Amino acid sequence: MPELEPGDGPPVARARGSLGHALKKLLLRAEHSGRSIKVESLARRVNVSQASLYAYLSGKTLPRARALDLLLTELEVPDADRRWYRDLRDDIAVRFPARPKAGAADAGPPLIELMLVDGSVEVAEIVDGAGLPDEETTLAGPHVIEQLGERVHVDAHRTMHRVDFRRRIRATTAGVRRFSYAFECEPDSGLRRVIVESHDDTVVSKVIQVGRSSYVFHFDLPEPLDAGRTADLSFSLVTFENPSDQPGDIYGKRQFVATERVELSVEFAPEVAPAEVTWFIAAFPLGNFPDGFTFPAENVLTPEPDGSYQKTFTSTDLPEGRIVGLRWNYQK
Numbered sequence: 001m002p003e004l005e006p007g008d009g010p011p012v013a014r015a016r017g018s019l020g021h022a023l024k025k026l027l028l029r030a031e032h033s034g035r036s037i038k039v040e041s042l043a044r045r046v047n048v049s050q051a052s053l054y055a056y057l058s059g060k061t062l063p064r065a066r067a068l069d070l071l072l073t074e075l076e077v078p079d080a081d082r083r084w085y086r087d088l089r090d091d092i093a094v095r096f097p098a099r100p101k102a103g104a105a106d107a108g109p110p111l112i113e114l115m116l117v118d119g120s121v122e123v124a125e126i127v128d129g130a131g132l133p134d135e136e137t138t139l140a141g142p143h144v145i146e147q148l149g150e151r152v153h154v155d156a157h158r159t160m161h162r163v164d165f166r167r168r169i170r171a172t173t174a175g176v177r178r179f180s181y182a183f184e185c186e187p188d189s190g191l192r193r194v195i196v197e198s199h200d201d202t203v204v205s206k207v208i209q210v211g212r213s214s215y216v217f218h219f220d221l222p223e224p225l226d227a228g229r230t231a232d233l234s235f236s237l238v239t240f241e242n243p244s245d246q247p248g249d250i251y252g253k254r255q256f257v258a259t260e261r262v263e264l265s266v267e268f269a270p271e272v273a274p275a276e277v278t279w280f281i282a283a284f285p286l287g288n289f290p291d292g293f294t295f296p297a298e299n300v301l302t303p304e305p306d307g308s309y310q311k312t313f314t315s316t317d318l319p320e321g322r323i324v325g326l327r328w329n330y331q332k
Helices: 011-032 038-046 050-058 067-074 081-094
Strands: 110-115 119-122 126-127 145-154 160-171 176-184 193-197 203-208 214-225 230-241 248-255 263-269 276-283 307-313 323-331
Touching: 011 050, 011 081, 038 067, 050 067, 110 203, 110 263, 126 323, 145 248, 160 176, 176 230, 193 203, 214 230, 248 263, 263 323, 276 307, 307 323
Parallel strands: 110 193, 126 203, 145 263
Antiparallel strands: 110 119, 145 160, 160 230, 176 214, 193 230, 203 214, 248 323, 263 307, 276 323
16 A cells, blocks of 8 residues: 655645655756656646646646546556556555535535456445436337346444345347346435445446436446347455444345346344344335335245345246335334
8 A cells, every 4th residue: 555745744735845845846847857747737737727736736626537547648647657656646546535524505516436357445436427428328228137136244333344146148139148237326315435346257348427316337247248249247246334233224226127037135144133034015206215115024934054145036026117115114
């Protein structure tokens, strides 16, 4: 982990100062090599204002990942040396996220990170969805979801710390290479950090923010699918949020028209073992759900040998347009 610059300032200022100091060294090295570099033209090539570039060099502002990459390119930093600057920038973003303290009226958007195939984590570059074509932000595509499975892990703070997702998709046209997933997060939800972990050779190629509270993740398949072919993919979302003091919680999924099978399960940390877990079916659209919806008390699930609670819903059991899910209480 990169060390902070010595000094008496707060850690966040010293951390940003470390990166600013390193970038200024690169700029001086380029000038000493005989290159004539003007801040005005450099800022224009990096697609930032002069004020922003000065803020990067002084350590007052942490550059976005894309701006840092462009800056390293303009300063002719070899590929072998770029990892150090990227790691320093990402380390600062993780350790000192720029948002108010927990409990503020609007804590701002969460920090979103991507887990790479080697197990390392990098801060995701967020693309603004405004102005993008509809096919970039819509979840609909030339495929159908035949099966889906989701396993929820509730931690000792009563938060859904991790959800493991499984999808089987079938291509309806030739050349399908992408699957999209949407993630909702209200700015005042208390969610501070999200790690997207992909499996099965799928790669998160893009993260798009739509409005203030929605994110669309693009998962690229390793090979394009021919029409009628299926592919199984899996990924996980690991979240960090404020502890919950609620007496229970709900996890629901919409059953899509073409989905043949929905498998939901939940497991709990020993400290927060539930008193009861039930399953439910609710009408879609949500409307007054869950307010005004009566959860069937008789749909009680018994724990599996591994301690989890599981329920499978099939297309033959349900008409289209339903919400299926699990609900649990910590006290009866």
